[in-house]
Amino acid sequence: MPASRRTPAEPTPLTGSWAFVDLETTGGNPARNRIIEVAVVAVDDGIVVDEWARLVAPGRPIPPSITGLTGIDDAMLADAPAFSGIRDELLERLRGRTVVAHNARFDYGFLRHEFRREGITFRAPVMCTVRLSRALYPGVRGHGLDALIRRFDLPLDARHRALGDARAALSFVDAATRDLGAASVTRAIERQCKGPSLPPQLPADALEGLPHSPGVYLFYGEDDALLYVGKSIDLHDRVRSHLAGDHRTHTATRIAHRLTRIDWQETVGELGALLREARLIKQLRPLHNRRLREAGAQVVIAVAEDADGYLAPAIVPARAPDAWPGDRWYGPFGDRRSARRELGRIADEHALCRRRLGLERGRGTRPCFAYQIGRCRGACTGAEAAVRFNLRLTEALGPRRIRPWPWGGPIAVTEESPDGSHGEYHLIDRWRYLGSTRTEADAHELASDPPETPFDRDHYRLLVRWVERHPRSVVPLDLPNGIPD
Numbered sequence: 001m002p003a004s005r006r007t008p009a010e011p012t013p014l015t016g017s018w019a020f021v022d023l024e025t026t027g028g029n030p031a032r033n034r035i036i037e038v039a040v041v042a043v044d045d046g047i048v049v050d051e052w053a054r055l056v057a058p059g060r061p062i063p064p065s066i067t068g069l070t071g072i073d074d075a076m077l078a079d080a081p082a083f084s085g086i087r088d089e090l091l092e093r094l095r096g097r098t099v100v101a102h103n104a105r106f107d108y109g110f111l112r113h114e115f116r117r118e119g120i121t122f123r124a125p126v127m128c129t130v131r132l133s134r135a136l137y138p139g140v141r142g143h144g145l146d147a148l149i150r151r152f153d154l155p156l157d158a159r160h161r162a163l164g165d166a167r168a169a170l171s172f173v174d175a176a177t178r179d180l181g182a183a184s185v186t187r188a189i190e191r192q193c194k195g196p197s198l199p200p201q202l203p204a205d206a207l208e209g210l211p212h213s214p215g216v217y218l219f220y221g222e223d224d225a226l227l228y229v230g231k232s233i234d235l236h237d238r239v240r241s242h243l244a245g246d247h248r249t250h251t252a253t254r255i256a257h258r259l260t261r262i263d264w265q266e267t268v269g270e271l272g273a274l275l276r277e278a279r280l281i282k283q284l285r286p287l288h289n290r291r292l293r294e295a296g297a298q299v300v301i302a303v304a305e306d307a308d309g310y311l312a313p314a315i316v317p318a319r320a321p322d323a324w325p326g327d328r329w330y331g332p333f334g335d336r337r338s339a340r341r342e343l344g345r346i347a348d349e350h351a352l353c354r355r356r357l358g359l360e361r362g363r364g365t366r367p368c369f370a371y372q373i374g375r376c377r378g379a380c381t382g383a384e385a386a387v388r389f390n391l392r393l394t395e396a397l398g399p400r401r402i403r404p405w406p407w408g409g410p411i412a413v414t415e416e417s418p419d420g421s422h423g424e425y426h427l428i429d430r431w432r433y434l435g436s437t438r439t440e441a442d443a444h445e446l447a448s449d450p451p452e453t454p455f456d457r458d459h460y461r462l463l464v465r466w467v468e469r470h471p472r473s474v475v476p477l478d479l480p481n482g483i484p485d
């Protein structure tokens, strides 16, 4: 048994029983891949009381990339037991302890899958040292184990081996305690581990199984009325935070008082969660989602030349199924009043004719009062030529221009799960979100027979931002546009 890094007299944030765990596996997907090595460092009240590690035969060849990373090859596992041969020893070491791991979602997910194959439902409180690092050092970039080892000069005997990495995670907690003091680290651990007190009407197991994954969560009240839909890149943390009152507002309090059931839908990544949240809110119209709920009133300013060659703005609904954000769409706006307000603003700021902008009646064949006081340049009399007027109007509206669709047909925006084990294809055509698939082939199939999908300003805004920030995630599909011109 190794000597502890601390003496019993020193204050520790690790009061109670902890199991620092690390796994080596054949890949990143717990449903498809298997454990090849497991280590547990048991800590009681800050003192290491046991270290245990086992190689595990996965029943399949080790991928060369894994051997390259870990040094574990098929020959080393020739005499190793299968998981069934070590499960009881492992369970004994985990029982009654909080499982601690660096990126705990990965290790905990693998443990649950392996135990489930043995017919055992494994559950334990979990603490993640990546999240602990983020909480303790919020301004610092890099919370991976390599970054922490470098930053804190952590002792390391075998990186990418289970026992070496489990010890390194414990060393990080020790280093942070020396750096920030036991009280700070204790508070951060408590915030992570302490379950919120649930509203009394919510069943005690309401949060069970809530994953540390991206997705959307749905809060229901009495008579299964949908109260609220939200999204997060970590459903578990977000819902707990809701219930713990971390974002306490009047609305949040009302929701918590009425909450009787929680449901959730996992997504592969953040974009999937954002898209699904916006769609579910419009479809299901939860009582407390005001911001994304208004689906029907979206409008744009569409400009087209009139008989005189002057551009004439018209406020048109954006959500008609065959409406298409052509080159001369501006907005989108939540309602007609907002669009008119914008036209009024640019008329005032750019001395543009309010009649031609559709804000006042009449065509004006003679200059009106606005001309006399210098608030227009006389488009009605030809004093301002159409080409000049059009240029000024286009420039004034420019910042609100809906982005032209730069691709020749539909695209898929790809996302990978945080552990790289699976992905998702979000099918987009002319800024309309048509749906998500798990494979590119399915995305092609969906694109070849797209559902009728109206333009949606919330999807538009988040998709524009997303493809700007993640240009490499775009996969153009070799298909013509599915929406008629």
Ligand code: SF4
Binding pocket: 352, 353, 354, 355, 356, 363, 364, 365, 366, 367, 368, 369, 370, 371, 375, 376, 377, 378, 379, 380, 381
């Ligand atoms: S003078 Fe003519 S162009 Fe100017 S605001 Fe009046 S109608 Fe419009």
